[in-house]
Amino acid sequence: MRFYRRWQPVEALSFDLDDTLYDNRPTMARAEAWMVEYMRSQYLETAMLDAGLWAVLKRELLQAEPHLAHDVSLCRRRLLQLGLMRGGMAAAQAGEEADKVFTLFMAVRSEVEVAPATHQLLASLAERYPLVAITNGNLDLEWAGLCGYFRHVFRAGDGLRMKPHGDLFSAALTALALPASRVLHVGDHPRTDLLGSRQHGLRVAWLNCEQQPLPAQLPDVELSSLDEISFLLD
Numbered sequence: 001m002r003f004y005r006r007w008q009p010v011e012a013l014s015f016d017l018d019d020t021l022y023d024n025r026p027t028m029a030r031a032e033a034w035m036v037e038y039m040r041s042q043y044l045e046t047a048m049l050d051a052g053l054w055a056v057l058k059r060e061l062l063q064a065e066p067h068l069a070h071d072v073s074l075c076r077r078r079l080l081q082l083g084l085m086r087g088g089m090a091a092a093q094a095g096e097e098a099d100k101v102f103t104l105f106m107a108v109r110s111e112v113e114v115a116p117a118t119h120q121l122l123a124s125l126a127e128r129y130p131l132v133a134i135t136n137g138n139l140d141l142e143w144a145g146l147c148g149y150f151r152h153v154f155r156a157g158d159g160l161r162m163k164p165h166g167d168l169f170s171a172a173l174t175a176l177a178l179p180a181s182r183v184l185h186v187g188d189h190p191r192t193d194l195l196g197s198r199q200h201g202l203r204v205a206w207l208n209c210e211q212q213p214l215p216a217q218l219p220d221v222e223l224s225s226l227d228e229i230s231f232l233l234d
Contacts (some may be wrong), residue, residue: 001228004218010203013125014169016187017135020104020207020226021122021146022112024137031109038101039080045087045094070165071157073138077102110143117227122149124230132172134185136162136192149189151175163189164196173202186229190215194205205229 018024039046049057058079068075080098085091125131131139132152133141141147152175156162160171168185173180180201187193188207195217197204206219207226214222221232 001224001232002222003220004222005220007221007232008103010129010184011182012130012132012178012184013229014132014134014165014172014183014185014197014202015122015150016185016193017133017139017141017146018137020186020188021118022114022144024112029111030111031105034108035080035105038104039083042101043084043087043089045085045089045098046083047087049083049087054079054083055200057086060162069160070135073102073106073157076105076138089166106138107143108141109138110140110178112139112144119145121230122146125149125155125233129234130176132164132176134187163192164199166196166200169197169200169202178202182186184220186223186226190217194219205232 032051036049036051039049058075061075061079061082065078068078077098080101081091081094084094084097089097122131131150132154133150134154136156138155141150141153152172154160154168154171156168162168163169165232169180169185173183176183181203184203184205185193185197186205186207187197188209190206190212192202194204194206194215198217198219204219205221205223207223209225223229223232
């Protein structure tokens, strides 16, 4: 644990989800692979699409509809619909099928491995502080077994832009009814979490498990493991 600013007590905590409370990379790799195989096996219209071609379609979609970059769920549904339409399926039917596949995809995507120690940490913190989750992703917290710890969950989408934009941070501060300086944000990403929270006045505990170089924007405190939060707040 390294301090870069004078430490002062906080009254609430916000947590990033992906790659902060669990390693999201193997989960997303598995979910992406599942999607490709499912679409190839279940729909003639997408039988020829491999991972590379889906990536090309996604780039094309985001160029045509750049607002989808701030809504991963809507982007995924639109991508599935686009793939089916390119194969010849009518738009309305493609939309219905895309919604069905998206529901299945979300189950696979939300099968994250949360360490028992992380559950214990969150349970302990939730007894002492209001906790909120702030995420650019679309994890189903109930499916992942994380929904009981947070009073509020704020996700990018539905008009709210992704971190490091201030939309999610502002929504969290409004719900907590606290000034930004009294809220500690915990996250792993040097831009979306560290830079985003600092730009909008929150305190920040930067989780740097992989020993990334220190960014130009300094955190309040740098953590080498999530469990150091307990020592920090004690």
